[in-house]
Amino acid sequence: MKLKFIPQNVEVEVTSDKSVLQIAQENNIHIKSVCKGVPSCAECRVHVAEGEHNLAPPSSTEMSLIGTGYFIDRRRLSCQMHCFGDVTVDLKEQVEKSDKVQGTKRPSGVAKNEYDPKESRAVMGNIIHEEAQNKADQAEKKANRRLFEEEKQRLLKMLRDQRKEREDAKKTRKPSSEDSN
Structure with a gap:
């Protein structure tokens, strides 16, 4: 089974026991994830370009986080996707998020050395x-x-x-x- 990441044009061999987010991290491909795969943040949304039939359908937890986006443009949470065949994932949205973060201004009232837009302020293990x-x-x-x-x-x-x-x-x-x- 192969998982292809575009626009990076990276293709890797995968097994179904790891999520797309885990595979991306292992291959130094950045997908933003505040909750580190719990799932609770929905930041790791990616577009399934090809091979949607090779993924298990979204769980109720995933559906509650992604809403109708799944039905409209086939976006899924990479932390919940497990491949059972060849899949192509479009990370264009993730690349755009990364570019925005790099150009982010710090909020007013926050000291220069206190603000790092890449650092998450979220608490892992959302109580709800x-x-x-x-x-x-x-x-x-x-x-x-x-x-x-x-x-x-x-x-x-x-x-x-x-x-x-x-x-x-x-x-x-x-x-x-x-x-x-």
Whole structure:
């Protein structure tokens, strides 16, 4: 599987266990990410130029962050994209963001040595996202427990049925005392 970054014209071999953001970082390709892939900032949006069918559909968390942009221009969060085939990602928007950051003026009232526009002021592990994730984890555990119980009951019923069939088979095989007279 190959992942191609344009306009950089960089193509790399990928595996599905890493996100596009991770792959970009490993190959020294800058994609802005305030949350470092949590996902909570939506800064790592990229345009899928080709191979959208080789990506898993966006999760509900990703959809809540990107909104209708996904349906309009096929933009996705690179921290949530995992490739299952060849994909081409257009980073033009990321390059433009980087250019804007380099030309950013510091806010009024901030000392010259205190302001670095590249440095994030965001706190990693957004509390709202963590709470939502905890609720999602609890719901998943509850669903898994329910599925486990259903499977356990199905297997117990199957064992009871098999035991009954064996007992019935033994009864039909035993000659009755009346038949021997």
